[in-house]
Structure formats: structure tokens, C-alpha cells
């Protein structure tokens with residue numbers, strides 16, 4: 001409960017809440033950060049991400065490996081056996097019906113297998129379940145806004161804030177990874193269905209969280225939806241995944257997944273903290289500069 005008590009402390013010392021909160025939360029939460037020389041996916045923490053990994057690791061990779069090996073061997077045979085020296089007189093035949101049927105049908109069958117295995121995963125991502133919590137995420141050049149609309153069935157409790165990347169020094173001081181840590185992370189409760197409504201205010205962005213298995217375009221004038229349910233508390237990182245301008249690489253996403261009581265404490269604290277802020281726009285620009 002260190003997180004909760006620090007939360008209360010930071011309300012008292014209003015103004016410095018953001019950095020204090022983030023660093024105190026990190027003492028308790030496992031941070032899922034990129035590892036040196038790692039390859040492959042980040043560990044999956046949602047069922048959707050698990051299904052994506054299974055599809056990739058046990059279907060796509062074996063299929064593509066067999067294809068690559070087969071083509072390489074065939075190419076080798078042709079180079080060795082049918083070069084001008086080894087085979088000075090070329091054969092004159094053309095067309096082989098059986099072979100042509102085979103090399104048409106086999107790729108079709110491979111695609112059918114891939115479709116058969118991928119459609120359920122796509123369906124699982126695409127059909128939005130009933131939300132326990134909806135968070136509206138808006139992409140700006142170059143930061144994210146998070147809006148918790150009506151979080152406790154009370155429109156007055158709507159909470160909006162901006163999330164801006166920390167500088168190298170700030171990230172180091174806060175113990176967060178460089179180019180991924182932010183000042184005000186998105187915070188959600190663990191084990192709950194979170195529906196994310198994704199928008200953009202200026203150009204195309206994309207909200208992507210690899211560990212959750214989600215990546216969705218943020219389009220000006222159009223609302224996209226996706227969802228996730230994380231079963232493991234922790235701090236997770238993602239990035240804008242659509243080229244959106246000069247600082248595209250500097251609008252990371254940091255999500256804290258907290259036990260429900262700590263999430264509620266965070267929500268209550270933020271509402272008090274932001275209650276006296278008249279225009280959130282002034283906060284955004286102050287932090288962006």
C-alpha cells in the first residue's frame with residue numbers, strides 16, 4: 001500500500017504529485033521494459049496477446065520456415081545441377097499439368113490454413129466486450145491525452161490530463177526507461193475490461209501496446225475502439241506507431257496496471273489534484289515545453 005499512502009502525501013504537497021506518484025508506484029510494480037539484445041515479442045499479459053503469440057510462434061513461423069528451406073534447397077539444386085557447365089544441352093519440354101495444379105493448390109491451402117487460424121484472433125480483438133472502464137485516448141503532436149469519462153457513474157468526475165515524455169534526465173531520476181517514461185501515465189485497474197476509444201486531434205497517430213496485443217490508428221474525426229484486459233499488475237510501455245511528424249518517436253505510452261483499490265485511490269487523488277486547474281490546455285503546453 002505504499003502507493004496509496006504516497007498518493008495521499010502527494011495530494012497534501014500538491015503540484016509535485018505527478019513525478020512522486022510515478023516513482024512511488026514503481027517501487028511496488030514490476031516494470032516491463034525492453035531488454036538488451038532481446039528478440040521476439042514482449043511477454044504477453046492479455047489473452048489477445050497470448051493468442052497472437054501462439055498464432056505467430058506455432059503457425060506462421062513453422063509455415064514460413066518450411067517454405068524458406070524448401071525454396072532455398074530447390075534454388076541450390078537448380079544452381080548446381082542445371083548450370084550451363086553441368087547441363088550444356090537444355091531440355092525442350094514445357095508444361096506439366098500435375099506440377100502446375102500442385103503449385104497453385106498448395107499455396108491456396110497454406111493461405112486457407114493461415115486464415116482459419118487467424119480469423120478467431122482477429123474476431124477476438126475486433127468484438128468489443130462490455131467495458132468495466134472506458135478511457136478516451138487522443139493523439140496530439142506529440143503527446144497523448146487520457147480522458148476518464150464518467151469514471152464512477154458521475155459525469156462531474158470526468159478526468160482529463162496530458163501525458164508527455166520525460167527528458168533523459170527526468171527519466172533517469174524517476175527510474176524509467178529513456179524515451180518511454182512519461183510524466184502522467186495512463187492508469188487502469190487489473191483484471192478489468194478496459195475499452196479504449198482512440199482519436200487524434202491533428203494528424204494520424206497510432207496507439208500501440210505490444211504486451212497487450214493492441215495497435216490501433218488514431219484518426220482525426222473518427223473514433224476507433226479497441227480493448228484489453230490485463231491480468232498482471234505492472235508498468236507497461238508502448239509507442240505511437242504511425243509516422244506523425246518530427247517528434248513521432250517522442251510520444252511514448254506508459255500504462256500502470258494497478259490493483260483495484262489502488263486504482264480507485266489514484267482516481268480520487270487525481271480528481272482533487274486537477275480540481276483547481278481551470279484549463280487543461282495550459283497544463284499541456286506548460287509540460288510540452
Ligand SMILES: [Cu+2]
Nearest residue numbers: 205206240244
Ligand atoms: Cu503520433
